[in-house]
Amino acid sequence: MKNYVEQLRKEHGLNQDELAKILRVSRQTISSIENGKYNPSLELAFAISDFFQKTIEEIFVYERGTKK
Amino acid sequence: MKNYVEQLRKEHGLNQDELAKILRVSRQTISSIENGKYNPSLELAFAISDFFQKTIEEIFVYERGTKK
DNA sequence: AGAATATGTAAAGGAAACTTGACAAAACAC
DNA sequence: GTGTTTTGTCAAGTTTCCTTTACATATTCT
Numbered sequence: 001m002k003n004y005v006e007q008l009r010k011e012h013g014l015n016q017d018e019l020a021k022i023l024r025v026s027r028q029t030i031s032s033i034e035n036g037k038y039n040p041s042l043e044l045a046f047a048i049s050d051f052f053q054k055t056i057e058e059i060f061v062y063e064r065g066t067k068k
Numbered sequence: 069m070k071n072y073v074e075q076l077r078k079e080h081g082l083n084q085d086e087l088a089k090i091l092r093v094s095r096q097t098i099s100s101i102e103n104g105k106y107n108p109s110l111e112l113a114f115a116i117s118d119f120f121q122k123t124i125e126e127i128f129v130y131e132r133g134t135k136k
Numbered sequence: 137a138g139a140a141t142a143t144g145t146a147a148a149g150g151a152a153a154c155t156t157g158a159c160a161a162a163a164c165a166c
Numbered sequence: 167g168t169g170t171t172t173t174g175t176c177a178a179g180t181t182t183c184c185t186t187t188a189c190a191t192a193t194t195c196t
Contacts, residue, residue, distance in 0.1 A: 001111065001114070015142060015143085016142075016143065017142080025184070025185090026186075027142095027143085028144090028145085028184080028186085029183080029185080031143065031144065032144095032183085032184085034143095035143095035144075035145095037145095038182065038184090039110045039183085040110055040183080040184095041107065041109065041110065041152075041182095041183065042069070042107045042109065042110050042124075042128060043069065043130075044183090044184090045110045045113075046128075046130035050130070050132055055124075055125060056110075056124045056125065057123060057124065060110060060114075062114035062115075062118070083173085084172075085172080085173095093154070094154065094155055095172095095173085096154080096155080096174090097153080097155080099173065099174065099175085100153085100175095102173095103173095103174080103175095106153060107153085108153080108154095109152095109183085112153085
């Protein structure tokens with residue numbers, strides 16, 4: 001599953017640390033998500049979605065069936 | 069965060085075991101999600117969303133800021 | 137160049153999601 | 167009612183998400 005978190009973050013003029021603080025997660029969590037190391041929890045996906053005012057589907061691209 | 073998984077499952081005439089098999093998770097996972105014991109991963113949320121042909125936002129209701 | 141800022145990554149640990157196996161209780165037959 | 171199906175739940179274990187701390191590499195700015 002890919003995502004547009006890095007792109008959206010930069011559009012908002014934020015660095016990883018600033019976004020992390022806004023979302024109340026660690027900077028490493030943001031980095032890991034941006035680099036596809038793992039997917040966020042549904043909770044965090046909603047928080048990201050909420051902050052960027054986009055739907056989850058606009059930010060996270062699920063590839064049906066492909067297991068990751 | 070609440071969800072409409074049980075309602076959608078019943079509308080589709082499925083029991084927990086059948087839905088679990090379709091989504092390739094255990095029946096306990098379906099039960100736990102329906103009863104709010106924990107939230108699904110983003111991956112599983114997408115699989116559910118995909119199967120029921122609804123957006124994640126239509127199935128899972130996020131309460132902003134409330135931490136759970 | 138050097139200094140400051142931003143990002144990648146690794147280790148070790150905790151918390152949440154998910155597993156299998158089992159059993160009890162509830163719901164639905166007949 | 168008894169029997170069958172469905173659901174709730176518990177225990178114990180694995181995997182994934184997320185943490186803190188730390189350091190290395192990049193990027194940016196004088």
